[in-house]
Amino acid sequence: MSSSNRSEIVELDVRTDEMLVNMGPQHPSTHGVLRLVLRTDGEIVSEATPHIGYLHRCAEKIGENLTPRQFVPYTDRMDCLAAMNMNLGWSLTVEKLLDYDLPEKVRHTRVIIAELNRIASHLVGMGTYGLDLGTFSPFLYAFREREKVLDLLEWVCGARLTYSYITPGGVTADLPSDWIGKCKAFLDQFEPQIPDYHTLLTTNAIFIKRTTGIGVLSAEMAIDYGCSGPVLRGSGVDHDLRRDGEPRYTSLYEGYDFEVIVQKDDSYLRDQDYPAVPDEAVLGDCWHRFYVRMLEVIQAIKLIRQGMDFYEKADGDWGKPIKLNAKLPPGEAYLETECPRGQMGFYIVSDGGESIPRRVRARSSCFSNLSVVEPLCRNCLIADIPAMVGSLDIVMGEIDR
Amino acid sequence: MVIDQAFVQKLEERFGEKIIGANLENVDHWIEVAPGGLVEVCRYLKEEPSIAWNYLNAISVVDYLETDPKKAAKVTWKPHLEVVYHLSSIQHKTTGVLKVLLPRWKDNVEGQPPELPSVSGVWTTADWHEREVYDLSGVDFRGHPNLRRILCPEDWVGFPLRKDYQMPLEYHGIRGR
Numbered sequence: 001m002s003s004s005n006r007s008e009i010v011e012l013d014v015r016t017d018e019m020l021v022n023m024g025p026q027h028p029s030t031h032g033v034l035r036l037v038l039r040t041d042g043e044i045v046s047e048a049t050p051h052i053g054y055l056h057r058c059a060e061k062i063g064e065n066l067t068p069r070q071f072v073p074y075t076d077r078m079d080c081l082a083a084m085n086m087n088l089g090w091s092l093t094v095e096k097l098l099d100y101d102l103p104e105k106v107r108h109t110r111v112i113i114a115e116l117n118r119i120a121s122h123l124v125g126m127g128t129y130g131l132d133l134g135t136f137s138p139f140l141y142a143f144r145e146r147e148k149v150l151d152l153l154e155w156v157c158g159a160r161l162t163y164s165y166i167t168p169g170g171v172t173a174d175l176p177s178d179w180i181g182k183c184k185a186f187l188d189q190f191e192p193q194i195p196d197y198h199t200l201l202t203t204n205a206i207f208i209k210r211t212t213g214i215g216v217l218s219a220e221m222a223i224d225y226g227c228s229g230p231v232l233r234g235s236g237v238d239h240d241l242r243r244d245g246e247p248r249y250t251s252l253y254e255g256y257d258f259e260v261i262v263q264k265d266d267s268y269l270r271d272q273d274y275p276a277v278p279d280e281a282v283l284g285d286c287w288h289r290f291y292v293r294m295l296e297v298i299q300a301i302k303l304i305r306q307g308m309d310f311y312e313k314a315d316g317d318w319g320k321p322i323k324l325n326a327k328l329p330p331g332e333a334y335l336e337t338e339c340p341r342g343q344m345g346f347y348i349v350s351d352g353g354e355s356i357p358r359r360v361r362a363r364s365s366c367f368s369n370l371s372v373v374e375p376l377c378r379n380c381l382i383a384d385i386p387a388m389v390g391s392l393d394i395v396m397g398e399i400d401r
Numbered sequence: 402m403v404i405d406q407a408f409v410q411k412l413e414e415r416f417g418e419k420i421i422g423a424n425l426e427n428v429d430h431w432i433e434v435a436p437g438g439l440v441e442v443c444r445y446l447k448e449e450p451s452i453a454w455n456y457l458n459a460i461s462v463v464d465y466l467e468t469d470p471k472k473a474a475k476v477t478w479k480p481h482l483e484v485v486y487h488l489s490s491i492q493h494k495t496t497g498v499l500k501v502l503l504p505r506w507k508d509n510v511e512g513q514p515p516e517l518p519s520v521s522g523v524w525t526t527a528d529w530h531e532r533e534v535y536d537l538s539g540v541d542f543r544g545h546p547n548l549r550r551i552l553c554p555e556d557w558v559g560f561p562l563r564k565d566y567q568m569p570l571e572y573h574g575i576r577g578r
Contacts, residue, residue: 053552058561060537096428223455223491226526237491244494331427334487334498336458345487349463351476363459363487371529400552 018046023385025054031128032396034389036373040382048377048385050370055400063360068094068168068348069324071360075346076162078362079398081124082340084117084153086398087166089337093346094168094322096248097333103316106170107252112307113156113165115300116183119190120149121340122293122300125393129290130201132390133210138200145193148186155179170319180308187301194298202294203275211287212280215376215388219284225375226368229342230296231392233262234289241338249337255310258303261295263288272298286391293393296340325355332359341365341393362401366394403452403495404430416442421502431485431498436517439501443523446488446497454488454497457524460531461485462538466505466564480505484517484540503540505563514560519545537562 024035033054039047059078063071068090075090076083088110095102127142150160155176157165165172201207217227222235232239240260242253259269263283268274274295281287330352336345342365349359369392376388409423409432419438424431434442446454463483467473486499507513514535519542521527531542532551539560542548550557559566569577 053550053554056552058537061561099428224525226457226524226530239491239494246496332463333428334459343458345459347459347461347485347487358465359461359463361459361461363461367529367533368526371526 017041021382025051031390031394034370034394034396034399036377036385036389038377038382038385043381043383045377045380045382045385048373050373052367052370052396052399055396057401059401060360060362063357065356067325067355068328068357069322069326072167073162073164075362076164077397078364078401079339079341079344079366079395080161081395082117082121083161083163084113084166085121085337085339086344087164088114089335089339089344090346091166091168092248092252092337093333093335093348096246096335097328097331097348097350098168098322098326099329100169100322102170102319104314105174105311105316106319108307108311108314109171109175109318110166111252111256112175112183112304112311113153113171115303115307116149116152118300118340119297119304120146120153122297123149125293125340126197126201126290129390129393130207132386133207135201135204135207138197141193141197141200145190148190152179152183152186155182167321169322172321174318175311180312183304184308187304191298191301194294197294198275202291203278208278208280208287210387211285211290211391212278213282213285214380214384215286215391216282217284217372217376221372221375222284225372227342227372228365228368229338229340230261230289230292231342231369231372233260234292235284236263238262238264241336241343245338246335248335253303256303256306258299258306261292261299268295274298286387289391289393327353327355328357336363339365341395341398342369344398364398364401366392366396366399370394370399403493404432404497412442415445429496429498431500433500433502436501436503439499440518440520440523442499443486443520446499447523452495452497453490453492454495455524456489456491457520457526457530458487458489458496459485460527460534461487462534462540462562464505464538464562464564468564482515482538482540484534486520507541514539514541516541516543518543519548521545536560539563 019040021038021040023038025033035051037049038045059074062074072087075086079086123142123146127139130138154160157163217235219235219237222232243260328350332349334347336343344365345363347361348357350357377385413420416438419435421433421435446452465478466480467476482503482505484501489496503515507515517540519531531545534540535548536550536553571577
């Protein structure tokens with residue numbers, strides 16, 4: 001066949017027009033109601049446009065009509081997988097505006113609870129990421145352990161997902177009397193199982209093939225796009241608000257010994273025996289984001305163990321939640337905390353003299369993290385899109401607020 | 402806190418009237434910038450190595466309007482919008498706040514969003530944040546590559562986070578109130 005005919009035959013044989021494919025909003029691998037419009041040519045995606053807002057409830061507007069304590073349950077419903085961390089962020093912001101100081105015991109209670117919720121959240125992140133890539137068993141392992149965390153949290157506050165436990169001024173109740181013992185027992189049972197998860201996913205040959213070298217996010221790009229949390233650290237940026245944040249937040253973690261999980265000088269920290277980074281992995285790819293999350297679980301366990309020791313020695317009580325209609329001083333405060341998914345910021349503006357703020361703003365971490373989908377999913381395969389979107393570990397409730 | 406007297410003075414010397422003022426009493430200090438100088442100031446704050454605010458945390462808008470006539474008689478300010486930029490530096494682990502004051506409507510025509518230059522050329526993340534601000538609070542960012550609604554449906558009318566916003570009575574056959 002002469003080369004002059006070839007193009008003509010191809011043209012007649014298979015027509016490869018561009019096609020717009022709608023992925024979502026009810027697609028299982030979009031973690032909620034995310035809609036991606038893909039411009040495809042065969043298997044190649046030339047452009048992916050995210051459409052969000054299907055869960056928009058205008059929580060910020062609701063906040064303008066409620067007092068800060070009444071708004072706490074609405075923060076639960078933003079990131080339903082890490083509600084304690086959301087409560088904590090909001091409470092600290094209100095306390096910053098009120099210039100409110102807390103007893104020692106509350107500080108440690110908050111660290112224990114927030115880190116416990118971080119474990120639960122990362123377990124979901126791990127399990128559902130496996131689902132996105134077509135393996136079911138890690139999901140079951142993850143949810144079995146998460147169930148135990150939820151039981152512990154339920155014992156503390158009565159709710160399994162929407163806790164409203166951490167409130168401005170403290171927490172709503174002290175930890176139950178034998179809770180610490182049960183929590184220790186859980187950690188002792190949970191920690192030895194983590195190598196199993198590494199066998200199931202982190203070092204699994206298929207998993208490595210599916211996740212390494214795709215969705216590579218450079219450090220500059222991660223910063224430019226406002227990424228945070230494991231997405232930012234997976235790109236090698238050494239930034240964790242628990243260490244680098246504002247004093248009001250970092251003072252919570254004062255005296256705690258923990259590491260920020262990030263690749264430094266071509267290696268992760270080696271305080272324990274972690275699986276090695278495979279040769280195919282490139283810094284900033286999907287595998288690294290996943291790996292950072294897995295290692296953060298171990299750091300969270302470390303933090304909880306320390307927190308429980310501190311808690312048992314601490315004096316004071318469990319804080320006194322501020323009055324439901326406490327008057328707010330004039331001024332404004334903005335505070336970001338390190339949630340499992342990234343930096344969650346709350347902003348409160350008050351005119352003074354009233355208990356209802358003028359403005360409540362929630363800066364969503366996933367909102368910025370999701371915005372990298374557009375550049376990441378340029379010229380990739382359709383099958384890689386769930387792997388990339390899943391590696392960002394998004395929660396739509398938080399993006400849409 | 403990075404924003405102190407010396408910091409403000411340095412900026413004032415460099416940008417003159419584009420820096421309108423600063424508040425150093427609030428728990429978070431802020432600098433007020435003129436709308437016309439916003440992009441220039443932002444670029445400087447990002448690129449100057451000693452400041453290096455290369456991370457845009459959030460863009461928020463506060464609507465200063467009192468809809469209750471009783472309270473409106475007591476307030477000391479005129480109705481306006483405040484666009485607030487929360488910035489931070491990954492290298493220096495510092496944070497800062499910029500503010501721009503805008504009229505509530507362009508040329509006092511109700512429904513016409515006021516204009517402000519876009520900073521999406523400085524920080525790419527401003528693209529989505531400005532779309533959100535446009536969608537909910539109604540600020541028209543000039544020079545934005547793709548300014549359309551992001552959280553509300555594209556045919557939504559009005560800006561929900563304005564204080565005088567009225568919930569629509571119905572939307573495509575769905576009853577609102």
